[in-house]
Amino acid sequence: MVVTSGHTVAGDDMDDANPVGPPPKRKPITARELARLMGVSQSAVSRAFTPGTSISPQLRQRILRAAAELDYHPNAIASMLSTRRSNIAGIVVSEMQNPFYPTLIEKLSRELQRVGLQSLMFNITRGSNIEEQLVALRKYNVDAVVVVSATVLSGASLRWATEGRAAVLVNRTIPDQTLTSVSCDNVEGARAIADHFHAIGRRQVAYVGGLPHTSTNLERQNAFITRVAELGMTLTHTLSGGEYSYEAGYRAALEIGQAKRTDAVFFANDILAIGGFDAFKDGLGLLVPEDIAVAGFDDVDMTRWPRYSLTTFRQPVDAIIERTVSLIIEQLSNEDFSPSQNPLSGELLIRHSTVGGRGLEKIGLPLPPQEQR
Amino acid sequence: MVVTSGHTVAGDDMDDANPVGPPPKRKPITARELARLMGVSQSAVSRAFTPGTSISPQLRQRILRAAAELDYHPNAIASMLSTRRSNIAGIVVSEMQNPFYPTLIEKLSRELQRVGLQSLMFNITRGSNIEEQLVALRKYNVDAVVVVSATVLSGASLRWATEGRAAVLVNRTIPDQTLTSVSCDNVEGARAIADHFHAIGRRQVAYVGGLPHTSTNLERQNAFITRVAELGMTLTHTLSGGEYSYEAGYRAALEIGQAKRTDAVFFANDILAIGGFDAFKDGLGLLVPEDIAVAGFDDVDMTRWPRYSLTTFRQPVDAIIERTVSLIIEQLSNEDFSPSQNPLSGELLIRHSTVGGRGLEKIGLPLPPQEQR
DNA sequence: TTGAAAGCGGTACCAA
């Protein structure tokens, strides 16, 4: 870990990497100028732009009209300084290979926008200087921090970075649960997959994980293994892809398929599963799901492609975002707010990768959308 | 368009959507306090944190050490106010269904970080209030704006939003070219695809576009059509998917395939192409590339999946980012900077979707990676 | 309701 005992080494603030050159630009009109031009006080201008302040509707209208005329907009920086609120949420993201996350982040930032928070992105990647990013997070005085599955951050650095501000971890937890987190209920999901495998008569099952030490992976893996045991099924493999990638899934599937004693595989996410699917089908010539059933997790767009029609556990993206934003707002308004863990229910989507042919009708389930065309 | 004549309607700044509640938090230590504690001047503290200022190494060290001790970090907001530089780049993004963009944006924001610019995201979508976002862009005083293929913005609003600041349009241009843009050379790419189709003996070709009125789409379409004519090939279809999606590609391919007079199709991006590929193969039972060759554009990860092995024109992502960042820096430092258009060379990647079986060897090309395993 | 003035936490110029 880079952040030690809540402090940071001395030299670190120096390398500010100023993006060069001469300072400002042609300056826009200020509230004072506008006020002078209109013969009112600068405070009046400020009030005109602040809902709920005591100013006569007439004056406010005059001012707003003049402002529009002169293209005046209150300088957000200046008001940040005096209000000590930035109206900015820092979004800490790491690896985004999984298409699930770009989607989530886009929606999240849109929702945050809706409640008046702009999103400042902090990319935390193996490559980048992590501590520098955390320091930046604090210097920019963000009101809130949303950490989206940043596996590379320790609990200690997370606490330091989020200290004194609203914070939510999405799809990630820290062991001591001192930070509030919102996530898909991984245990529910993994159990549902195990139950489904059992229901369709599979008994020799395998698990393929992604990044081994992430809470997401561990929760899914443990819940799956436990449920598999409860149901009396045999766990033939517990593999780790090492990353959440197509290639990792492909490789793991080759290993499992060649051993020929597995009839259902739960991949920790959809990308792994799709890689596995292709490996089984094209690489090994197996039939999916007849020879081997494949299930993923997340429900990314690709799972609905006819080619795959992948059974998966849908993460409740909208609910996750909604809860995240409301928890942020709550923390922003409540002095005393205690951290909570918020596992949110997802949904098992049964498709052709586990129930082939007309099997879906047989068990009375609706056809996946692409079959209804 | 929402922004009219560079102005904005009066009421608009009011709905600031303040994310609620009591203002501040427990305040961190300030430079003045630190200075007082150390018995030095507040200016000294400022200097200690500003590279290239005249301060003795000893004093600087003392101050930095003390700062680390007390967990002092300069308040970025305050310095923004006095320097009139935010060290923030606004990234304007719109629809991100195309996996090409999340990747690009992640890399871009990382590069911007490297030169000291944090990325503030502005989601511009049909759903969101576009003008509000542009106003926010100005209020936050971002130093630079990078517009990533925001198709929904008119040239006028773009100029208004970027006025007086460094700006680069990525993969997008505006007709009058008053804004500098960096993009993949679409003309080169489309011609390369046409040439390739011709080289592999195809003569009945089709084009499937995405969002019809985007500069990207138009450039690719026109260049392709022109080249096809030059080569004496027949253009059997010019379709517009209406959007860059798998489904759109799928639908377009069904139409083309059923007409049975096309032997090669250029899809305006990879996602369309992959949808088309599946439609040809699974939907219509055609052989790709024997019956019909398929080419895309972008080179997203999925094109390399063995299942698809899609011939595509690779966008020079790294070069695009590098150029974008350097143009930003240039604009930041140069008073007089004139807008330029920067089409960057990409690369045709020939894979199995146009040259099947051992065809790649026959024409002396390297095998795609997945074949080398 | 309105105006005057004191911050908010830095930067930068000036004099010492």
Added chain:
DNA sequence: TTGGTACCGCTTTCAA
């Protein structure tokens, strides 16, 4: 090299 001080542009008392 240092310290003193006038801003940066807005918010927020406090009086009027």
